[in-house]
Amino acid sequence: MIRRRAVLQFTTKNGLKIKVYRIKPQAAVNLVALFDHLSIQSRYQRFNEMLAAPDPDFVWQTAQRLATVDPKAGAAWLAFADLPGEPNAPVAGARYMRLPYRRAAEVSIAVRDDLQHHGIGSEMRRYLARHATNTGVERLVATFDTGNKGVWRLVRYAPYAAITTVHGSETEVTIDLQQPLTRDNARLGKSDGLSGGHRSP
DSSP states (O other): OOOSOOSEEEEOTTSOEEEEEEOOGGGHHHHHHHHHTSOHHHHHHHHSSOOSSOOHHHHHHHHHHHHOOOTTTEEEEEEEEEETTEEEEEEEEEEEEEOSSTTEEEEEEEEOGGGTTSSHHHHHHHHHHHHHHHTTOOEEEEEEETTOHHHHHHHHTOSEEEEEEEETTEEEEEEEEEEEOOTTSOSOEEOSOOOOOOBOO
16 A cells, blocks of 8 residues: 655546555556556557566566666656545556666656546656656657557647657657747657657566
């Protein structure tokens, strides 16, 4: 049970209260619970693997790795909510990890399937962007499945200029945290010339 002070609290449009905490190594069990509530499609979009019936040991080891984040390398958070029959259930996760070019970071966000389209991912994206900016990150990058409508929505409504590059089934997006969206750059930029996408772990 999480008893630490939340770094972020908000209420969804349908009245669900969400509390967000900085991830700790002992939260691996919560990551496994979140994974269990992702559909096969969501797992593929997050991990680029089908993972229909993954080895439990593999899931646990991956959760332990994702729950251990060096503050110098990045940051990660888990969101919790009290659901019917599931008190303090993990409902979403977000993280960014710095790339070799220290002013850029790879970002990933996952929301359990039954709570998507409630604004949870957007709230966590906003918090992540503010935190990353405060630590000197200037750009967030991600490579995602082109058919992932949820990520497209997050990109489309991000309050920053963004460039997307579609490479068939994969799309790369770069969000410029130094360039807040204005009327002059409000349209989502698109390019066919970018390369070197970074796959989320």
